Amino acid sequence: xxxxxxxxxxxxxxxxxxxxxxxxxxxxxxxxxxxxxxxxxxxxxxxxxxxxxxxxxxxxxxxxxxxxxxxxxxxxxxxxxxxxxxxxxxxxxxxxxxxxxxxxxxxxxxxxxxxxxxxxxxxxxxxxxxxxxxxxxxxxxxxxxxxxxxxxxxxxx
Amino acid sequence: xxxxxxxxxxxxxxxxxxxxxxxxxxxxxxxxxxxxxxxxxxxxxxxxxxxxxxxxxxxxxxxxxxxxxxxxxxxxxxxxxxxxxxxxxxxxxxxxxxxxxxxxxxxxxxxxxxxxxxxxxxxxxxxxxxxxxxxxxxxxxxxxxxxxxxxxxxxxxxxxxxxxxxxxxxxxxxxxxxxxxxxxxxxxxxxxxxxxxxxxxxxxxxxxxxxxxxxxxxxxxxxxxxxxxxxxxxxxxxxxxxxxxxxxxxxxxxxxxxxxxxxxxxxxxxxxxxxxxxxxxxxxxxxxxxxxxxxxxxxxxxxxxxxxxxxxxxxxxxxxxxxxxxxxxxxxxxxxxxxxxxxxxxxxxxxxxxxxxxxxxxxxxxxxxxxxxxxxxxxxxxxxxxxxxxxxxxxxxxxxxxxxxxxxxxxxxxxxxxxxxxxxxxxxxxxxxxxxxxxxxxxxxxxxxxxxxxxxxxxxxxxxxxxxxxxxxxxxxxxxxxxxxxxxxxxxxxx
Numbered sequence: 001x002x003x004x005x006x007x008x009x010x011x012x013x014x015x016x017x018x019x020x021x022x023x024x025x026x027x028x029x030x031x032x033x034x035x036x037x038x039x040x041x042x043x044x045x046x047x048x049x050x051x052x053x054x055x056x057x058x059x060x061x062x063x064x065x066x067x068x069x070x071x072x073x074x075x076x077x078x079x080x081x082x083x084x085x086x087x088x089x090x091x092x093x094x095x096x097x098x099x100x101x102x103x104x105x106x107x108x109x110x111x112x113x114x115x116x117x118x119x120x121x122x123x124x125x126x127x128x129x130x131x132x133x134x135x136x137x138x139x140x141x142x143x144x145x146x147x148x149x150x151x152x153x154x155x156x157x
Numbered sequence: 158x159x160x161x162x163x164x165x166x167x168x169x170x171x172x173x174x175x176x177x178x179x180x181x182x183x184x185x186x187x188x189x190x191x192x193x194x195x196x197x198x199x200x201x202x203x204x205x206x207x208x209x210x211x212x213x214x215x216x217x218x219x220x221x222x223x224x225x226x227x228x229x230x231x232x233x234x235x236x237x238x239x240x241x242x243x244x245x246x247x248x249x250x251x252x253x254x255x256x257x258x259x260x261x262x263x264x265x266x267x268x269x270x271x272x273x274x275x276x277x278x279x280x281x282x283x284x285x286x287x288x289x290x291x292x293x294x295x296x297x298x299x300x301x302x303x304x305x306x307x308x309x310x311x312x313x314x315x316x317x318x319x320x321x322x323x324x325x326x327x328x329x330x331x332x333x334x335x336x337x338x339x340x341x342x343x344x345x346x347x348x349x350x351x352x353x354x355x356x357x358x359x360x361x362x363x364x365x366x367x368x369x370x371x372x373x374x375x376x377x378x379x380x381x382x383x384x385x386x387x388x389x390x391x392x393x394x395x396x397x398x399x400x401x402x403x404x405x406x407x408x409x410x411x412x413x414x415x416x417x418x419x420x421x422x423x424x425x426x427x428x429x430x431x432x433x434x435x436x437x438x439x440x441x442x443x444x445x446x447x448x449x450x451x452x453x454x455x456x457x458x459x460x461x462x463x464x465x466x467x468x469x470x471x472x473x474x475x476x477x478x479x480x481x482x483x484x485x486x487x488x489x490x491x492x493x494x495x496x497x498x499x500x501x502x503x504x505x506x507x508x509x510x511x512x513x514x515x516x517x518x519x520x521x522x523x524x525x526x527x528x529x530x531x532x533x534x535x536x537x538x539x540x541x542x543x544x545x546x547x548x549x550x551x552x553x554x555x556x557x558x559x560x561x562x563x564x565x566x567x568x569x570x571x572x573x574x575x576x577x578x579x580x581x582x583x584x585x586x587x588x589x590x591x592x593x594x595x596x597x598x599x600x601x602x603x604x605x606x607x608x609x610x611x612x613x614x615x616x617x618x619x620x621x622x623x624x625x626x627x628x629x630x631x632x633x634x635x636x637x638x639x640x641x642x643x644x645x646x647x648x649x650x651x652x
Binding site: 018021022025031034035038041042045048049051052053074076077079080083084087088090091092094095098099101102105106111114115117118121122125126127128 | 224286289290293296297300304308309310312313314315316317319320323324326327331333334335337338341343387390391448449451502503504506507
């Protein structure tokens with residue numbers, strides 16, 4: 001009974017980590033925090049996978065590790081998690097590398113500010129009207145109020 | 158027959174050897190990529206035209222499924238696997254400007270090969286574990302490719318695309334974890350055997366929803382496609398074309414395999430139908446609103462993928478036929494449009510008078526646009542009529558809503574494509590630079606294919622019907638992987 005409760009708590013923890021990660025990704029406005037949220041979500045899903053192959057009281061799935069004939073946990077999810085961790089670390093390292101470049105170019109990691117400057121630079125490059133607001137609908141609303149445009153060369157500290 | 162793994166292994170090997178090779182000899186390194194892809198294409202073509210074309214499986218490393226990993230080779234898999242080297246070559250950077258920057262050139266070629274290898278693997282794979290790994294590999298290669306220009310906006314687009322895509326992978330992996338917890342296997346055929354007993358409940362459906370949204374990031378599915386306009390506005394048009402045309406279709410293929418083999422006769426198709434309907438509405442309205450050419454065709458590709466999802470959600474061989482037709486048609490058209498966009502970037506207004514400086518390219522655009530809208534003799538018409546007829550046959554409220562949505566967006570599509578066509582043919586004092594001869598040549602090649610398809614629609618349709626019938630046969634899929642299917646059906650499931 002205690003065994004079961006322990007596993008249930010772990011399941012709740014895994015799903016909780018996933019939800020925290022998802023919420024962080026949606027709610028954070030800093031690219032690096034979004035990455036950290038992603039790391040948390042990945043930890044959650046890895047835990048979930050390990051739990052999928054878990055058996056109470058079993059040993060690690062290595063021949064000769066436990067007593068002969070003892071139950072072992074399922075090795076397949078463990079292999080999958082190992083792969084997922086490696087891939088995750090690689091992707092996160094790549095993300096940090098690109099973020100360093102973004103920070104060097106713009107001096108900020110704030111998503112809203114980067115988005116505004118992105119829209120302006122792309123609009124300038126493509127030769128189209130810069131968007132009045134990244135939140136509002138684009139295109140010609142004849143009576144729309146003119147929103148204040150952000151200053152260009154200025155970076156937020 | 159086991160040389161079917163070579164189209165995956167060879168590009169992978171070449172990708173990793175590209176850097177040292179470029180140090181030894183720049184010329185050899187530049188030739189290596191196309192040669193490897195060509196070799197893979199020839200191998201796959203041999204399999205396609207082999208006299209006995211029954212589906213077969215290859216157990217990698219000689220380990221039997223379900224623990225071993227299998228490649229499942231049927232006509233559907235081969236069709237998409239062949240498209241990979243073909244379109245990678247189509248979008249290969251043939252420009253001769255690599256002389257001064259050998260290392261950068263080798264890096265780019267290595268990424269393209271990595272993308273081709275993982276995409277081929279994705280098409281052939283018959284195991285969720287492998288599908289996940291190849292999908293991630295494809296994602297990493299595409300991150301490198303979309304940041305290729307190295308400008309500030311390109312970096313921003315890359316990092317946002319990366320975060321969204323990685324979150325999609327987390328969702329897909331969660332779905333896979335639920336599937337494993339329910340069934341204790343990751344082999345698609347075995348999942349198909351166990352599905353009727355274990356995956357009918359809400360947990361099974363939740364797993365499908367998670368995987369649909371997770372893999373849907375690459376397939377430009379509705380809630381997770383915010384990366385599309387950013388990436389297509391900043392990445393080189395070649396890469397955008399590759400992502401919109403080829404890579405999205407492979408992500409769709411994964412979902413379709415899951416739907417057909419594991420989730421037949423469940424609510425999964427309805428879910429896909431709803432998301433597909435939202436996707437076309439979002440994509441086409443955004444395309445209508447777009448003010449620059451790359452983003453216009455980027456949004457329109459979201460819309461087209463919505464139709465692909467709707468088509469595949471129609472049950473039975475009819476849905477597969479319709480989905481296959483729409484997907485392949487879009488693959489052709491979008492590839493050609495993006496190769497025109499290579500030089501025709503920038504606002505729609507700036508391209509006014511483009512027909513004067515580049516009459517062939519403008520004519521091609523009109524042909525492609527007509528087929529995309531679905532004007533009768535062109536193949537686009539037949540693909541759309543297949544989808545509409547399938548939806549009408551089903552006849553439920555959701556299906557009829559989707560039907561209405563498709564008709565509505567067709568009108569929108571016609572509006573913005575014709576608007577751009579008239580802009581091209583308008584008089585202008587400063588007509589834009591003509592697209593490069595190579596780009597126009599590539600687009601013309603596809604234009605010729607479209608015309609040939611128009612004339613040969615019957616045999617092509619019969620062949621596709623054949624492919625669809627084989628792919629829709631779930632029992633056939635299972636018995637190909639397990640010739641003695643019943644013996645292994647109940648592998649013990651841990652609680």
